[in-house]
Amino acid sequence: MTVPLTDANSLHVQTDPNEQANTPAATDSSASESASDDRHGAATTARQWQVLSQLQRNRWVGTTHVFEQLIMAGFDISLRTVQRDLNALAKRFPIEKNNANPQGWRWCDDAPLQSLPHMNLSQAVAFNMVEANLTQLLPPVILDELFPWFDLARRQLKNSKVTHSWIDRVRIEPATQPLIAPHIDLDSKDNIYHALFYQLQIKACYTRSNKSQASEYTLNPIAIIQRGVIIYLVATRTDDPEAIIRTFALHRFASVEILESAAQTPENFQLDTYLDAGGMGFSHPLFSKLPSHGKNTPIELQFTKQAGKSLTESKLSDDQTVTLNDDDTLTIQATVNLTSQLVWWLRGFGSGLLKATPELLYQAVLDKSIDHE
Numbered sequence: 080m081t082v083p084l085t086d087a088n089s090l091h092v093q094t095d096p097n098e099q100a101n102t103p104a105a106t107d108s109s110a111s112e113s114a115s116d117d118r119h120g121a122a123t124t125a126r127q128w129q130v131l132s133q134l135q136r137n138r139w140v141g142t143t144h145v146f147e148q149l150i151m152a153g154f155d156i157s158l159r160t161v162q163r164d165l166n167a168l169a170k171r172f173p174i175e176k177n178n179a180n181p182q183g184w185r186w187c188d189d190a191p192l193q194s195l196p197h198m199n200l201s202q203a204v205a206f207n208m209v210e211a212n213l214t215q216l217l218p219p220v221i222l223d224e225l226f227p228w229f230d231l232a233r234r235q236l237k238n239s240k241v242t243h244s245w246i247d248r249v250r251i252e253p254a255t256q257p258l259i260a261p262h263i264d265l266d267s268k269d270n271i272y273h274a275l276f277y278q279l280q281i282k283a284c285y286t287r288s289n290k291s292q293a294s295e296y297t298l299n300p301i302a303i304i305q306r307g308v309i310i311y312l313v314a315t316r317t318d319d320p321e322a323i324i325r326t327f328a329l330h331r332f333a334s335v336e337i338l339e340s341a342a343q344t345p346e347n348f349q350l351d352t353y354l355d356a357g358g359m360g361f362s363h364p365l366f367s368k369l370p371s372h373g374k375n376t377p378i379e380l381q382f383t384k385q386a387g388k389s390l391t392e393s394k395l396s397d398d399q400t401v402t403l404n405d406d407d408t409l410t411i412q413a414t415v416n417l418t419s420q421l422v423w424w425l426r427g428f429g430s431g432l433l434k435a436t437p438e439l440l441y442q443a444v445l446d447k448s449i450d451h452e
Contacts, residue, residue: 126154130164132199134174136190139183151200153238198228198235200242206232207246216305218272253307260308261330270335271312275300280317280340284333293333299342302350306359313353315345324348326359357416365443366417373417379436380411386431387411408433 129152133145146161165184168174173190177183198206210229214222236242267283274281281300284293301324302313311326322345357374366373382390387409391401395413402410415421422443425432435441 126156126160127164127168129154129199130161131168131172131174134184134186136186136188139177139179139185141181141183143181145184148199151239151242152235198231200235200239203232203235203239204242204245207236208249212251215310216303218276219269220273220276255307258308261328263310263330264332264334267332267335268310268329270337271300271329271332272303274335274337274342275303275312278342278344280338280342282336282338283327284335285327286331286333288328288331297338298327299344301342301344301348302353304350304354304359311359313350313358315343324353324358357418359420361419363417363419363422363443365439365446369417369437369439375414376417376437377412377414378417378440379434380413380425380432381434382409382411382428383431383433384409386428 126149129149130145133148134140142162142165143158145165146156146158149156149161165174165176169176173187174184175187206225206228209225210232217225236246271281271283273279278300280297282295282297284295286293297317298312298314299317300312300314304311304313304326310329312329313324313326315322315324322343324345362372369376380387381404384403384407387401390399390409390411395411395415399411399413402412404410417440422440425435425440425444432444435444
């Protein structure tokens with residue numbers, strides 16, 4: 080966590096004017112008294128550290144809010160202790176208070192910035208969820224810096240019953256049948272992410288899904304996309320004069336070598352535009368007969384009322400319309416990209432899908448033999 084700080088060694092400050100500053104134990108003090116003092120000093124430092132971590136630069140934070148955050152973090156203290164801490168810390172750190180009721184505290188505008196190896200509970204929850212859900216998509220150069228923070232977040236949350244309860248009650252559940260992710264060669268993955276991060280070309284041994292032998296390609300990495308449990312590299316091949324954008328499943332890479340040459344990204348390429356245009360939808364052979372291979376095609380779907388109910392809440396497109404027919408069926412009209420993914424999805428409705436237009440779309444749904452690539 081980055082906070083304004085002038086001297087990290089000043090954290091353990093007096094919280095009572097009658098207390099004496101910490102000094103080395105007198106030679107006639109017992110070992111047990113010294114150990115007790117050390118534990119008390121460490122507890123005070125940890126508490127004051129937490130107090131400072133709650134303050135912000137541009138917003139007043141109330142004393143009661145700081146107190147509540149410390150209670151959630153597992154500190155057994157009183158509001159008065161927090162007030163004494165803040166007043167004592169104000170003598171050593173560039174923090175200021177206002178005259179409001181209740182009183183607010185913040186870092187001074189000119190307070191220098193340094194890093195404290197600490198985070199508040201909200202930040203710990205965020206780091207924990209990043210670790211749980213996004214580590215597969217982060218390059219090693221970033222993960223190496225985040226691992227200490229992930230560890231700190233886990234330790235921070237360990238003693239907080241309230242926040243830990245939140246993590247135990249939140250999950251991301253796939254909308255389709257859960258699948259086990261295929262094995263990915265970690266060296267290949269790390270090199271792909273490194274090359275993408277630094278925009279370098281790679282030389283790769285890659286086995287296509289319809290081949291049994293690996294082929295060697297020199298690729299220009301463009302982007303990483305995760306769909307379900309499969310992670311894809313979006314790239315162009317250097318031996319392709321048309322620079323067609325292709326997808327490569329990471330688990331099919333046998334080896335990857337990072338080259339010194341800079342990767343070439345197609346001019347005006349935008350990842351969101353590529354995805355919106357159905358770049359990851361995978362084409363279907365039947366749709367090659369349609370204009371633009373079925374992109375931005377108006378469709379009409381007729382469902383049983385029960386089967387189509389979910390589409391009244393989650394739309395296929397912004398221009399979707401829903402009509403309840405006299406025979407108690409639903410007609411859905413929308414503009415979508417015709418892809419194999421759409422076909423597979425519509426097949427999942429089974430007999431709940433009564434009809435679909437254009438006719439080629441309905442033929443694809445009914446056809447049991449489909450090229451998955």
